[in-house]
Amino acid sequence: MPQAVGVIQTLGFPAVLAAADEMVKGGRVTLVYFDKAERGEFLVAIRGPVSEVNVAMEAGKKAAEASYGGEVVSHYIVPNPPENLxxxxxxxYTEEVEQFRV
Structure with a gap:
């Protein structure tokens, strides 16, 4: 099954928390990465089937924008990422997230 990667970058922690929460609830995806970006920005990455990542990303963007002071700085989806990426x-999928993989 083709896998996709979806990334949302937000301004502020509450927005990225809301996005991550809604993405894992909104689609059959696995959260694979979270980190601070720069200037108070955070990013979260998910992986899963292409159709599920599309649905989860839309839900995550809406949740981030709806959070108090939330702003989506950037977002993108890479369907079927190549091995070199x-x-x-x-x-x-690391050992830490493998137990949560759907």
Whole structure:
């Protein structure tokens, strides 16, 4: 089954928390990465089937914008990422997230 990667970058922690929560509830996806970006920005990445990532990303963007002071700075989806992308970026299913993989 083709896998996709979805990333949302927000301004402020409450917005990224709301986005991450809504993404894992809104689609059959696994949260694979979370970190601080720069200047008070945070990002969260998910993986899963392409159709599920699309649905989860829409839900996450709406939740981030609806949170108090929430702002989505950037978002993108990479359907069927090539192996060299996965080798460079920390988007693989790790042992830590494997137990939560759907």
């Amino acid at each position: 996965l080798a460079v970026l920390p988007l693989e």
